[in-house]
Amino acid sequence: MNRNEQQIMDIDQNEINREDDMNFTITPWEVSGGLDDDNLYIKLIKKFGTQSIDDLLISRIQEITGEIHPLLKQRYFFSHRDLGWIFDKYQHGEKFYLYTGRGPSGMVHLGHILPWIFTKYLQEKFDVKLLFQITDDEKFLYNINLSRGQIKKFTYENILDIIAVGFKPELTKIIIDTIHIKHLYPIALDISRKITFSTAKAAFGFSNNTNIGMIGFPPIQASPCFLPSVLENKPTPVLIPAAIDQDPYWRITRDVAEKLGYYKPAQIHSKFLPSLTMNSKMSSSKPDDAVLTTDEPEVVVKKIKSSLTGGQPTVAIQRELGGNPNKCPVFWYLKYFFDSEKKSNERFYRCTSGNLLCGECKNNLADNSKDFIIEFKKNRERAKNVISDFILDGKSDEVESIQNA
Numbered sequence: 001m002n003r004n005e006q007q008i009m010d011i012d013q014n015e016i017n018r019e020d021d022m023n024f025t026i027t028p029w030e031v032s033g034g035l036d037d038d039n040l041y042i043k044l045i046k047k048f049g050t051q052s053i054d055d056l057l058i059s060r061i062q063e064i065t066g067e068i069h070p071l072l073k074q075r076y077f078f079s080h081r082d083l084g085w086i087f088d089k090y091q092h093g094e095k096f097y098l099y100t101g102r103g104p105s106g107m108v109h110l111g112h113i114l115p116w117i118f119t120k121y122l123q124e125k126f127d128v129k130l131l132f133q134i135t136d137d138e139k140f141l142y143n144i145n146l147s148r149g150q151i152k153k154f155t156y157e158n159i160l161d162i163i164a165v166g167f168k169p170e171l172t173k174i175i176i177d178t179i180h181i182k183h184l185y186p187i188a189l190d191i192s193r194k195i196t197f198s199t200a201k202a203a204f205g206f207s208n209n210t211n212i213g214m215i216g217f218p219p220i221q222a223s224p225c226f227l228p229s230v231l232e233n234k235p236t237p238v239l240i241p242a243a244i245d246q247d248p249y250w251r252i253t254r255d256v257a258e259k260l261g262y263y264k265p266a267q268i269h270s271k272f273l274p275s276l277t278m279n280s281k282m283s284s285s286k287p288d289d290a291v292l293t294t295d296e297p298e299v300v301v302k303k304i305k306s307s308l309t310g311g312q313p314t315v316a317i318q319r320e321l322g323g324n325p326n327k328c329p330v331f332w333y334l335k336y337f338f339d340s341e342k343k344s345n346e347r348f349y350r351c352t353s354g355n356l357l358c359g360e361c362k363n364n365l366a367d368n369s370k371d372f373i374i375e376f377k378k379n380r381e382r383a384k385n386v387i388s389d390f391i392l393d394g395k396s397d398e399v400e401s402i403q404n405a
């Protein structure tokens with residue numbers, strides 16, 4: 001048993017199930033509370049019945065790819081289902097597809113692109129195809145204040161971000177639900193016939209007040225799990241990198257997969273990157289908290305300088321007691337985006353021992369983020385010329401309709 005598993009065993013199941021211990025809400029549409037709970041991710045592994053990523057799996061990835069991505073090493077991707085099975089298949093010559101997605105309810109911020117950076121690494125190392133779904137239908141149904149026009153604009157802007165991450169055009173297809181529905185709908189029908197309302201209620205928390213569009217939506221997000229099998233004309237393994245809040249979708253998909261003659265999709269789950277005020281994962285509906293990929297460099301700096309930290313109320317107390325990096329978004333952003341493992345460990349130690357003040361970390365994060373965003377924006381500009389290379393059957397009228405958003 002590795003350390004992670006031991007830790008999980010050490011937490012009493014009853015303790016996890018106790019109401020007051022689950023002081024967080026995590027659904028595909030809402031993540032709130034809990035991010036400052038040190039055991040949040042261990043609890044989620046238990047709650048969702050997934051596996052932690054252990055050292056053995058990590059060494060297998062290293063064996064196959066020759067490299068461990070820092071986001072794996074740092075356990076930003078911390079949980080999975082069937083990852084070992086995906087590698088078995090791969091090593092026996094069965095290539096998998098990657099599948100991930102984005103709900104276009106706002107502009108993209110740094111927290112969103114972290115899983116995409118990791119997905120790009122998987123695409124490169126395994127040399128595999130990627131389907132990238134844009135759930136414009138889901139966001140229209142869920143956010144009743146957003147108009148179709150607004151969602152269309154976010155779709156266009158978000159596609160620029162996706163392309164700017166650097167996926168390979170010859171291996172990547174972006175699927176926009178309202179445009180490409182004909183590819184998904186037959187599969188979604190097969191899936192929906194097998195899912196009852198009571199299963200959907202239990203998985204997603206739907207109630208009598210949920211609009212019926214939302215209730216009918218999950219098969220649309222499940223369909224790209226099986227689309228590779230249709231495109232390749234044989235059962236094809238799929239690996240989904242996604243934040244763990246998307247897990248209910250994959251649970252219902254796995255339930256029906258074998259009944260429909262497909263493989264169950266495998267998953268690799270990431271943690272959440274919180275907003276700078278720590279309320280929830282960075283939400284694009286609260287733009288003031290989040291560093292957007294389209295922010296001007298001065299705005300990036302300003303947002304970071306006014307961020308919450310894990311610091312003490314005064315310098316004197318900080319020197320005496322040290323800060324709390326585990327509850328500090330500035331520390332996390334540095335750790336996952338910019339610091340080497342060594343640097344991050346040093347920062348942790350200097351902070352907890354009272355030798356590091358928050359101003360220094362904020363300056364480090366502001367400098368790094370500013371440079372990152374300046375580069376990223378250049379990629380976004382270049383993306384404007386290559387959109388059609390990335391869109392599933394990128395016919396010109398479809399591409400035009402996206403560009404005219």
Ligand code: TRP
Nearest residue numbers: 099100101102103133135221242
């Ligand atoms: N529902 C996701 C969101 O709101 C978007 C999405 C669609 C997705 N398919 C996915 C995310 C596959 C991860 C993996 O952002």
